[in-house]
Amino acid sequence: MKKDEVPQDKSNLETANFKELCYAVDENGEYTTVNSSGWDPKTIALNKAIEDINERVEDAKKRVLSNQTSPIEYYMELHKMDLAILASYVGLWKWRVKRHFKPRVFNTLSNNILQKYADTFDISLEQLKNITLHEN
């Protein structure tokens, strides 16, 4: 990549007001560094990933509201987590967390365990039990 070929496309980096560093060669073939504001193929890939996550969140929301799954799954998706990550945050086995996805099981959980989830998601117990109280 030549110095003047370093892409300067619009990207999500703008929101945080920074540019990333790229390596490129100058006129004499010497390597130098150039700041880049972003690159479309990368931005597309990133946006696509975000879109997928939003889809998962929406899907989980619907299933919570129709009582097919517990709010824990919704909050997990909202925080871009998967089962393994959530289990390691709350310090429980994966199979236990998965079991807590069942609304029937969720309703019997002790406050002690619920608090672990609430702390992980940085929300109150009320919000954990009722996702409509969470803005988003």
Place this chain on the structure above:
Amino acid sequence: MKIEFTHHQSAHCENGVISNLMKHHGYNISEPLAFGIGSGLLFCYIPFLMVNHAPAFTYRALPGIIFKRFAKRVGIKIKREKFKNPQQAKLRLDENLKNSNPVGLQVGVYNLVYFPDEYRFHFNAHNLVVYGKEDDTYLISDPVMETVTTLNDKQLEKVRFAKGAFAPKGHIYYPVHFPKELDLEKAIVKGIKHTCKDMLAPIPVLGVKGIRHTARLIRKWPKKKGIKKANHYLGQIVRMQEEIGTGGGGFRYIFAAFLQESSTIINKPALSELSKEMTAIGDLWRDFAVDASRIYKNRSAKEDAYNNVATQLEVIADKEEVFFKKLKKAIK
């Protein structure tokens, strides 16, 4: 207290921390040099590690290993510690800052507040330097950022004790011993040899063979996984290649810069020629990213399009195989 520390922006966090800490201690080590000596370049397909619901592909060595190799090869000693207790982790950090010693920290990205939201995934192998503390605010030099920034003690504790794969567990590290003179020449040769070995390894998911393996997977994905998943997986390959911190082209440009710098240090003009070749390969990686992004942009992609990008990867694999064989000879 604030330690006199000069922040240099880098492409990749781990190299950047090495380079910035070395410069702080008076050794002029550039980012590419740190990357090359630490044998950072790689290609690996990790099917059992699911990142964001897609298998992981990596273009560089495992987190932490670049610094480890770098230290061993140039003869510096690093002290590393991990903690169970956040209190203790904080105590050790404060002690070091009091002694005017800037330290490297491994952190998780998800709660890193100064990152753009879109980049905040559960990725736990980010690195940064803490160079001071004012009241409850830590002064942070994050190598991928243009300027220095800050985090309060709660925010810092959160990222230091992020959970999931590669959980940092408060990982803190800093150099404690330097030799009288860094033996760069030997270190460079060792670094290059190791990279050649990795890239030419007879393991199906590693190096050149790994790239070919990935090409075969791409051909199969649309039929086996459906278009939606195939596109998601393909996006993953591109994101890993062009994430913040790769310097573009899946680290190939940084490696090319390393070869160029090394050619003068160890006085081998051949490396300078090879650097040009690596730059060209980096460009091919970028072309691949452009074409791959076209596929997942238009959801209704033809199967032909997958075959096309797979062929591109195979061309890259062939070129890299020739390249690393040449490099291996050149360094002998």
